[in-house]
Amino acid sequence: MKIENIQVLRGPNIWSISRKKLIQMRLDLQELEHRPTNEIDGFYERLKALLPSLYQHRCSPGVPGGFFERVIAGTWMGHVIEHIALEIQTLAGMDTGFGRTRETKTPGVYNVVFAYVEEKVGVFAAGSAVRIAEALIIGEEYDLEKDIQEMREIRENTRLGPSTGAIVEEAIARNIPWIRLNNQSLVQLGYGKNQVRFRATMTEKTSSIAVDIASNKDETKRLLQEQAIPVAKGMTISKVEQVVEAINKIGFPLVFKPLDGNHGRGISINIKTTEEAIAAYEHAARISRRVIVERFITGYDFRVLVIDNKMVAAALRDPAHVKGDGTHTIQELIDIENTDPRRGYGHENVLTLIDVDRDTLDLLDKKGYTLDTVPAAGEKVFVKSTANLSTGGTSVDVTDHVHPQNVFICERISKIIGLDICGIDIMAENLTEPLTENGGVILEVNAAPGFRMHIAPSEGLPRNVAGHVIDMLYPPGAPSRIPIIAITGTNGKTTTTRLIAHIVKNNGHRVGYTTSDGIYVQNTMMMKGDTTGPVSTEFILKDPTVDFAVLETARGGILRSGLGFSSCDIGVITNIQEDHLGLADIHNLDDLTRVKSVVLNSVKKDGWGVLNADNEYCVRAGKRADCNIAYFSRNENNPVIQAHCKKGGIACVCENGFITILKGDWKIRVQRTSLIPLTFGGTVPFMIDNAMAATLATFLWGFKTEDIKIALETFIPSAAQTPGRMNIFNFRDFRFMIDFAHNPDGYIGIREFLRHVDSPYKIGLIAGTGDRRDDDIRELGRLAATMFDHILLRQENHMRGRTRENILDLMIEGIKEVKADMSYEIIRGNNEDAVQAAIDRARPGAFITTLSDAVDNAIEIVQNFQEKDRDGNPLL
Numbered sequence: 001m002k003i004e005n006i007q008v009l010r011g012p013n014i015w016s017i018s019r020k021k022l023i024q025m026r027l028d029l030q031e032l033e034h035r036p037t038n039e040i041d042g043f044y045e046r047l048k049a050l051l052p053s054l055y056q057h058r059c060s061p062g063v064p065g066g067f068f069e070r071v072i073a074g075t076w077m078g079h080v081i082e083h084i085a086l087e088i089q090t091l092a093g094m095d096t097g098f099g100r101t102r103e104t105k106t107p108g109v110y111n112v113v114f115a116y117v118e119e120k121v122g123v124f125a126a127g128s129a130v131r132i133a134e135a136l137i138i139g140e141e142y143d144l145e146k147d148i149q150e151m152r153e154i155r156e157n158t159r160l161g162p163s164t165g166a167i168v169e170e171a172i173a174r175n176i177p178w179i180r181l182n183n184q185s186l187v188q189l190g191y192g193k194n195q196v197r198f199r200a201t202m203t204e205k206t207s208s209i210a211v212d213i214a215s216n217k218d219e220t221k222r223l224l225q226e227q228a229i230p231v232a233k234g235m236t237i238s239k240v241e242q243v244v245e246a247i248n249k250i251g252f253p254l255v256f257k258p259l260d261g262n263h264g265r266g267i268s269i270n271i272k273t274t275e276e277a278i279a280a281y282e283h284a285a286r287i288s289r290r291v292i293v294e295r296f297i298t299g300y301d302f303r304v305l306v307i308d309n310k311m312v313a314a315a316l317r318d319p320a321h322v323k324g325d326g327t328h329t330i331q332e333l334i335d336i337e338n339t340d341p342r343r344g345y346g347h348e349n350v351l352t353l354i355d356v357d358r359d360t361l362d363l364l365d366k367k368g369y370t371l372d373t374v375p376a377a378g379e380k381v382f383v384k385s386t387a388n389l390s391t392g393g394t395s396v397d398v399t400d401h402v403h404p405q406n407v408f409i410c411e412r413i414s415k416i417i418g419l420d421i422c423g424i425d426i427m428a429e430n431l432t433e434p435l436t437e438n439g440g441v442i443l444e445v446n447a448a449p450g451f452r453m454h455i456a457p458s459e460g461l462p463r464n465v466a467g468h469v470i471d472m473l474y475p476p477g478a479p480s481r482i483p484i485i486a487i488t489g490t491n492g493k494t495t496t497t498r499l500i501a502h503i504v505k506n507n508g509h510r511v512g513y514t515t516s517d518g519i520y521v522q523n524t525m526m527m528k529g530d531t532t533g534p535v536s537t538e539f540i541l542k543d544p545t546v547d548f549a550v551l552e553t554a555r556g557g558i559l560r561s562g563l564g565f566s567s568c569d570i571g572v573i574t575n576i577q578e579d580h581l582g583l584a585d586i587h588n589l590d591d592l593t594r595v596k597s598v599v600l601n602s603v604k605k606d607g608w609g610v611l612n613a614d615n616e617y618c619v620r621a622g623k624r625a626d627c628n629i630a631y632f633s634r635n636e637n638n639p640v641i642q643a644h645c646k647k648g649g650i651a652c653v654c655e656n657g658f659i660t661i662l663k664g665d666w667k668i669r670v671q672r673t674s675l676i677p678l679t680f681g682g683t684v685p686f687m688i689d690n691a692m693a694a695t696l697a698t699f700l701w702g703f704k705t706e707d708i709k710i711a712l713e714t715f716i717p718s719a720a721q722t723p724g725r726m727n728i729f730n731f732r733d734f735r736f737m738i739d740f741a742h743n744p745d746g747y748i749g750i751r752e753f754l755r756h757v758d759s760p761y762k763i764g765l766i767a768g769t770g771d772r773r774d775d776d777i778r779e780l781g782r783l784a785a786t787m788f789d790h791i792l793l794r795q796e797n798h799m800r801g802r803t804r805e806n807i808l809d810l811m812i813e814g815i816k817e818v819k820a821d822m823s824y825e826i827i828r829g830n831n832e833d834a835v836q837a838a839i840d841r842a843r844p845g846a847f848i849t850t851l852s853d854a855v856d857n858a859i860e861i862v863q864n865f866q867e868k869d870r871d872g873n874p875l876l
Contacts, residue, residue, distance in 0.1 A: 006023065008123065008561065009024055012598055019115055026110075032076075035077075044068070076103075081130055084129040085112070085114045098114065105585065120154050163449075176474060186199045191482045193482065202448045207420075214422075214445050216260070217444060232294040255296045256281055257294075260290075268283055271296070276366070281293075297439075302426040304431075306421075311407045313454040314398050317394070318393060319393050351458060354391075396457060397463065399461070419447055423450070425442070425443040483701065484568040485551070485570040487500070490578075491686065500513075500550050500694045504550060511549070512550075521545065532556070532557055533554065533556065535557075537551050559584045565602070574693055575614075610631075638653070654673060658673070659672075683756040698711075729863070731869045737848065743776070761846040763791075763838055763846060763847070763848045765827070765851070767793070769800065781816075782817055785818035792825060792837060794834050812824070831861055835850075
């Protein structure tokens with residue numbers, strides 16, 4: 001078998017709108033295409049022995065063991081690999097369930113699609129599943145546990161931490177979108193101007209001064225002491241000579257901890273001798289130059305969580321420990337404890353595996369124990385000095401048992417320090433009595449406290465503390481999204497996108513939009529290039545100044561990664577025509593419709609799909625959509641429009657020379673097409689389509705028709721407003737038009753316009769694109785022969801797997817099929833040479849058209865020639 005390609009899908013995609021996180025592996029089975037599983041001796045038995053948990057996979061029979069039934073009966077190896085990839089992720093602690101395997105048009109080549117939790121783990125699982133299958137086929141031993149452990153390690157290195165993850169999950173539950181901003185824990189919730197950011201459990205509302213105070217334990221203690229908050233007696237030292245002074249001042253037993261430490265690092269407790277004290281100081285000094293020495297308070301370790309100055313959870317924390325049975329050694333007891341199914345690697349389970357480190361050995365040494373000691377039955381032996389869950393500690397929820405005065409103290413502490421999310425460590429016999437009565441003290445105040453002990457305690461009621469964070473960041477009624485209008489289709493996407501953005505801008509919004517020539521915020525290009533994929537979408541959605549997004553969405557990005565947004569308010573499909581067929585398993589218009597429909601299917605249920613009623617594939621897509629549908633058509637008598645409006649639907653048509661909105665039986669005329677500059681006096685049908693699509697989309701959003709009318713009148717087609725879309729440059733003796741038409745439908749649209757152009761001599765400068773079918777390239781030649789009096793052929797770029805000569809020969813074949821004596825020539829040289837060649841052949845009144853990027857930077861080059869012409873210089 002051969003893996004041809006692995007793609008990571010991160011948004012709504014052709015396989016699923018709701019399952020956004022999918023791996024798509026293109027797999028060539030090679031000779032295994034002719035060997036289903038029932039023809040491979042012993043395969044089922046070896047698979048069952050290696051992965052017995054596959055029994056739970058129901059597959060098409062719909063019952064446990066269903067997948068194994070398929071294997072016994074005979075299924076293809078791509079299907080088996082799909083299930084292996086899902087199961088090994090589950091065994092590594094990442095439960096997934098969705099998968100699809102479909103054969104492509106190439107015999108033996110399959111798309112194996114399966115869900116993932118962590119992206120890098122999903123990619124690893126794809127390769128691992130193939131390796132496992134290959135080993136099972138030949139009967140070779142395979143170290144499955146090694147792969148599972150590697151997946152666990154990849155997960156721990158890449159996943160969001162439990163606290164960050166809990167906040168994200170709560171946001172998802174509330175339909176708040178999120179974007180991960182780095183490979184750590186920096187996350188954006190919401191889009192555009194309605195975004196908020198947080199890292200771990202620090203939010204953009206967290207005061208930096210408060211964090212500084214909380215990070216300085218000495219300063220924290222001083223501030224609390226001044227406000228009559230009970231704290232442990234202690235002092236701060238910075239050299240070993242001060243250890244004896246601290247002992248004399250505070251007295252044994254002692255606690256040593258780094259001033260700037262966290263997560264329990266460098267802490268030593270219950271120090272009772274000078275020698276132990278010096279060693280504890282040196283241990284803490286490795287973490288921080290200054291070390292806090294405090295009286296060791298006996299009692300229990302509690303953590304109280306305060307969010308937005310309200311106490312929301314409290315937990316009793318117990319350091320990792322084992323209980324003796326009079327038989328097993330401490331090391332054996334640790335190993336037994338680690339078999340608890342609640343314990344797992346990193347943060348995968350409620351509890352973390354206990355490992356042996358210096359802290360463990362020091363604690364045991366203080367008791368005169370080693371790992372080989374056999375403690376007495378019932379004896380509790382601590383193997384960690386702190387109660388952090390990340391080191392194997394346990395937690396018990398005690399939220400409902402906290403005394404009201406202690407609640408008041410903790411909420412007051414959060415305000416004294418100034419933290420919006422605050423973890424308070426308390427040492428006391430209990431929290432059911434006031435600390436002022438039972439002698440309890442505040443040990444620390446923590447910025448960015450962990451949530452794990454509260455959301456998944458070892459005992460007691462889990463607390464949805466992440467919900468309180470979301471309540472704080474997004475109070476009821478606060479918006480998290482911005483409006484999104486997404487535009488897709490074969491032709492007209494960019495112009496429609498720009499026109500919609502223009503209408504939105506004219507209505508007072510700060511709009512961000514993506515096009516095939518760049519990313520724009522309001523009137524400024526932020527990035528140049530073909531920016532119609534999910535990365536460009538995220539660029540807009542991350543911008544905190546944008547309050548409305550208009551997104552051109554091309555097929556390539558959908559196929560490569562899925563959509564860059566989870567849902568949109570309005571989805572527009574301009575048309576679905578033959579283009580890019582034969583690529584990425586898209587072979588016909590039905591396949592292409594499936595791709596374009598991803599945008600339509602991502603529209604919110606109460607949103608709108610805007611579709612071309614003159615295009616049968618758009619109409620088909622509309623019938624399957626799960627949102628409101630509105631149609632546009634050049635023909636008000638279009639049967640689809642008539643039937644739609646008869647049911648009370650909304651449409652936009654070209655009627656008696658007007659762009660008109662239809663609402664049931666009502667007509668709302670917006671503007672004459674002849675007065676809309678984009679339509680070139682109403683002579684360009686496909687530009688009328690673009691104007692109707694934009695008018696209908698913005699009307700459905702809620703803009704007034706009179707405001708839309710003004711925007712239509714002020715949208716002037718030009719190199720600045722619509723670069724590469726019918727940009728006409730006037731010279732003294734001729735005109736020069738640049739358009740990026742690159743497929744037959746685009747050529748037909750330009751041909752319709754040229755029929756209205758009064759010119760005695762029409763010249764075409766054209767090129768093909770290598771990643772099209774042979775006849776698609778010939779068709780460009782055929783159409784060009786019906787459009788021009790003379791054709792200049794140029795092919796310096798866009799080879800995409802073909803030779804220059806091959807593309808030119810195909811286009812010439814097409815030209816000659818239509819007009820054997822057609823006047824044409826092949827142009828070589830640089831970009832300026834190509835434009836110069838077209839100008840040299842111009843006659844008075846000539847109209848030159850360059851299509852499909854035949855000349856890179858064509859606009860700039862033609863503008864330079866135009867400047868020469870204005871200055872009266874010869875164009876030679």
